[in-house]
Amino acid sequence: MKIKILMVCLGNICRSPLAEGILASKLDPEKFQVDSCGTSSYHIGQKPDKRSIETAKKHGIDITNQRAAQFKLSDFDIYDFIYPMDQSNYKDIIKLARNENDKKKVHLILNQPGFNEDIDVPDPYYGGKQGFEDVYQMLNSACDQIIEKL
Ligand code: 4NP
Numbered sequence: 001m002k003i004k005i006l007m008v009c010l011g012n013i014c015r016s017p018l019a020e021g022i023l024a025s026k027l028d029p030e031k032f033q034v035d036s037c038g039t040s041s042y043h044i045g046q047k048p049d050k051r052s053i054e055t056a057k058k059h060g061i062d063i064t065n066q067r068a069a070q071f072k073l074s075d076f077d078i079y080d081f082i083y084p085m086d087q088s089n090y091k092d093i094i095k096l097a098r099n100e101n102d103k104k105k106v107h108l109i110l111n112q113p114g115f116n117e118d119i120d121v122p123d124p125y126y127g128g129k130q131g132f133e134d135v136y137q138m139l140n141s142a143c144d145q146i147i148e149k150l
Contacts, residue, residue: 003150004033006079007109008089012038012068014125015085015135017048019109021056021063022136023143032150036066037075039084039092043068049125055132059140076102083109083146086120110138112145 007019016036024034046068047053056063073096075082082105084090090108097103110119121138124131 002031002033003081004035004079005081005083005146006071006075007034007036007083007085008039008071008093009036009085009121010038010040010089010123011043011125012036012070013043013046013049014052014123014132015121015139017063017066017068018052018056018132018136019083019085019121019139019143020066021061022059022139023146025061026143026147035069035079037069037071039071039089041070044070051124051129051132055129055136058133059136071096073098076105079105081146082106085109086123087118088120109142109146112142114141114145 005023007016009016020034020036048063048066053064071093082093084093093106094103108118110121111117121135124135
């Protein structure tokens with residue numbers, strides 16, 4: 001059985017598609033499944049934001065095949081680890097948890113060694129390109145830490 005990891009943000013077009021692409025690029029697809037989704041329904045079915053696609057490409061990662069999806073209760077049954085990007089996403093997912101086992105799967109992605117507690121991956125949607133590169137760098141470090149614990 002593969003270990004299954006779900007990256008979560010609000011729209012599933014900026015941050016979590018990058019997180020999915022970065023983590024998947026570092027793991028053996030025979031052993032791990034990495035996906036992403038949003039807490040909102042705003043962008044269901046859409047490709048990642050052009051700026052996320054460009055930023056990933058710059059680092060050798062192709063995320064163009066991803067399509068936005070919304071978090072579903074059944075995701076608690078599918079995934080072993082659920083990583084929200086910020087505290088708002090974290091709260092929205094925890095609110096949906098049906099039991100302690102569901103809750104135990106949910107970890108704020110930057111709650112890793114080397115980051116201060118409860119730091120958010122900032123939403124880059126309304127900003128410029130540099131915001132996406134900053135998000136990439138944060139997520140790249142966080143993914144390395146996640147892998148060390150797997
Ligand atoms: P994401 O960014 O949560 O990183 O995908 C956002 C994308 C779209 C919106 C908000 C955040 N929106 O409000 O449409």
